[in-house]
Amino acid sequence: MSARFGRLRRVLAVLLTAVACQSPPAVRAAAPPGPAARASGVVTWAASADRMGEGTAGQGYRLVVHTSVGGSDLRVRFTNAFGDRPLTLDGVYAGLRARGAALRPGSNRPLTFGGARTVTVPAGAVAWSDPLPGRIPAGTDLVVSLHTPDAAGPATGHWMAMQTSYTGRGGHTAEESGANWTQTTGSWWYIDSVAVRPSRAARGAVVALGDSITDGWHSTTDLDRRWPDYLARRLHAAGAPVQGVADEGISGNQVLADGAGQAALHRLDRDVLSQPGVRTVFLFEGVNDIKAHTGVTAAELVDGYREIARRAHAAGVCVVAATVAPFKGWPEWDPAAEAVRQEVNRFLRGSPDFDAVTDFDRVLRSPYDPERILPFFDGGDHLHPDDKGMQAMADAVDLDSLDCAR
Template identity: 70%
Template structure:
């Protein structure tokens, strides 16, 4: 939010002042994911450390809840306190916005190894497009920590419990990762849904501008907020840099993390699948048919969960050191399946949005950050702009 305190529409307001028109309509409301980040191993937990985590929401609503993850821990971790507030500037919060979160009525919670836990609903309304700040402290963290390493956003670290403070005085150290937090949900009208972007470093936002929310899912979320073509408004970004569809490595594969990173989120209507470049360029012998089989499994499991699936074509990567004609042939065959098979409920042609008309195997230089795989901010926007918003409301088959 920076210093623009006049724009206080994002303030958490008391629930008695919000949504008055919705009184008596509780049965017509549901929880929807407003922000998400894929969980992975994130170094070692440190006892007594606090994290002030800055995230950017998509859909607005009331009854905010957070999800804390110990998915990759080998022991239980206790969070002695957790707060939700709004960013003023850096680690400083908007005065009066920092509210304590509870867990089954208690101010602390212990999350077993391999598990996640949701906070209780926080009374009050959170506007869409908010810079939300979640502050947590663990007195006993140890062993493998869980989080998201490449946030493309600045968060803050401290030693000791300073979660209740709105001042930045005790939050001088910075981090480019999100620790332990993997989802934020709100309650909104039952007609409102969400989509989850399942992807790799391009979805994760690598080479987009840090702290400016210029990943392609961010651009897409901004389009959704003003659209009348769809009632999908929530966007969860479940990209992991280096991720593959078929093999674990940089995070669990898309197949192995689908349940946790996608299907577990509330209010999800659509899975937006944009993965495959890392499988193709890694020279591990993966064939187009291997990729197609992986896509088909994701489609089937998502359909079984009642969700529709949008498939995005794999973008050009000629000029990247691993590019070769054999990998390009696989990419072309995979993209033909995505475009023409009819097995996806809808298609977003990211390849067409990014490629050069003069050399279709290469990204258009105007959209290329320079490494010939990752788009720059303009490329991220071009991808989001090519999505047919109405297709996000498709019905699963």
């Protein structure tokens, strides 16, 4: 991808994100999946579900996702959370990527659902595939190919993937060649989780619940340089018991209010607590609530954090919170918003509601103007870190804190 094309994609993404922030989804997701819908094993990849516009009949998707923990018995969760009618998927395959849309020879294998090659997912529901025998490595590009023969109505997926995937017309999902996958998409369609059965050394996962910083905005597209990606590599290198990493960031997302995706409070069960093997939720949200100028107070945001912690703890899940990073220079910054941010961060640093706290504010702020992000880490808009900032964030996480005694 040329630098010019990459910049064009980023500008387009900003414009579309702004629109998404102004208009809440027209279709609200149904109830999140319950315990019966949870797969065994540990989540190795995930992305938050949201409404994606209208589905396209006869469309094929070749979706590239990056694993965190390796293991056997791969299962994929397909989502129709925001659909208003049943969604049928056929010719569903999973394989390992070679390059572009092409797969490694011999790796592309069919996924089944109760032994069948086709699945129909009811409106508002999800469906897990059967376990796929064989081992999937950690830190590799997994490719899930699917076909939607009669899709219509609202589609479900994840808009800002920071990853190039591929589309094509017709049923070419079994092919390992990329010849019939000639169009690209920067989104993930109809999938929101992948799980594996890891070795005994890795027995859990951390789910990063966040906004566009967690989603990876201003990290380099296609290179897996979001801060959760860097964290996954640290966990794997350390042989930590928590090695699965699920990135549940949504650009523009808020803790309290729906808009750019459902609020963190409203998507906690589906995006976090339903994930296989979840051990810890890493909560890093709040800047969008603060800069939205809707009159949100620090006390209201604190109440939202406490509710997330209470619900996660009730489910037996640890909670690590992160301070809100500086954003002076962003158009919506003003002294009043900064005062709320500082008050929220004072609460986070001293609160007994969490099992641990990571001080991203301290990591990212400039020593010369602590209300600003350090220029060395600034992705250019004074809010989102670049690749170096993303790595610094991941390096600041105490790995032991992700496996608390709960």
